[in-house]
Amino acid sequence: MNYIVFDLEASCWLGRPPHGINEVIEIGALKINRYGEVVSSFNKFVKPAINPVLSDFCKSLTSISQEMINRSKTFPHVIAEFQDWIGVGEEDYCLVSWGKYDKRQLQSDARLHKLDEEWLEYHINLKEQYKSLKKLPDGPGLKRAVKDEGFQFTGVHHRAISDAENTAKIFIKYLDSWTIPF
Numbered sequence: 001m002n003y004i005v006f007d008l009e010a011s012c013w014l015g016r017p018p019h020g021i022n023e024v025i026e027i028g029a030l031k032i033n034r035y036g037e038v039v040s041s042f043n044k045f046v047k048p049a050i051n052p053v054l055s056d057f058c059k060s061l062t063s064i065s066q067e068m069i070n071r072s073k074t075f076p077h078v079i080a081e082f083q084d085w086i087g088v089g090e091e092d093y094c095l096v097s098w099g100k101y102d103k104r105q106l107q108s109d110a111r112l113h114k115l116d117e118e119w120l121e122y123h124i125n126l127k128e129q130y131k132s133l134k135k136l137p138d139g140p141g142l143k144r145a146v147k148d149e150g151f152q153f154t155g156v157h158h159r160a161i162s163d164a165e166n167t168a169k170i171f172i173k174y175l176d177s178w179t180i181p182f
Contacts, residue, residue, distance in 0.1 A: 001033075001034050001091075002031050002086070002087070003094050003096050003171065004030075004096060005029060005032060005164050005171050006028065006030075006095060006164050007029070007102060008106065009062045011025055011048050011054060013057055017051065018051050021050045021051065021108075023051065023075065024105055025064060025069060026062070027079075028043045028163065029041065029082070029160075029161075036172040036175045041164075042082060043161040045068050046078045048069070048075075049074055049075065054066050064159070075109050075113050076113050079109070079110070079113075083119060089119075093122070094123070094181065095123040095124070096167070097123070097126065098167045099128075100125050100128075103120055103123050122180075126178070127139040127142075129178055130170065130174075142163060143166075149173060154166065
């Protein structure tokens with residue numbers, strides 16, 4: 001069993017997105033084994049199909065440049081690489097993200113490109129489980145939770161690989177406390 005602690009960045013605007021669609025622009029993930037050891041990482045940019053030009057707001061928030069996006073592959077190509085890296089169909093795995101947004105965005109992009117969503121079935125919303133574990137009234141933001149657990153937030157906030165690495169700190173700390181959905 002591997003745990004895939006992942007985070008996404010998506011196209012974003014101040015206000016409503018053109019054509020009403022946000023798309024994945026970065027996937028960052030760590031593969032963690034059942035002993036809490038990080039065994040590999042994945043980090044790729046994704047070129048949006050509907051709105052391929054990033055807004056100034058999005059570039060500022062994520063520190064992702066238009067050049068990074070222009071050099072990247074589209075969602076169907078990158079998600080196939082991600083699934084191969086995970087071992088979909090070959091190994092048992094569970095996806096882990098801080099909140100429900102990341103899974104929903106993957107589902108949205110899969111629908112947009114008419115791709116299978118079944119591989120997204122086993123997922124842990126770590127923010128929700130952390131809230132229950134700590135008996136908090138609301139789930140804290142990732143940066144706050146990392147600090148509250150005595151860790152330093154490392155990397156660049158709102159970059160997928162950095163957010164995945166920081167989520168993994170909390171996931172590994174309480175590895176035996178999470179409810180696995182199967």
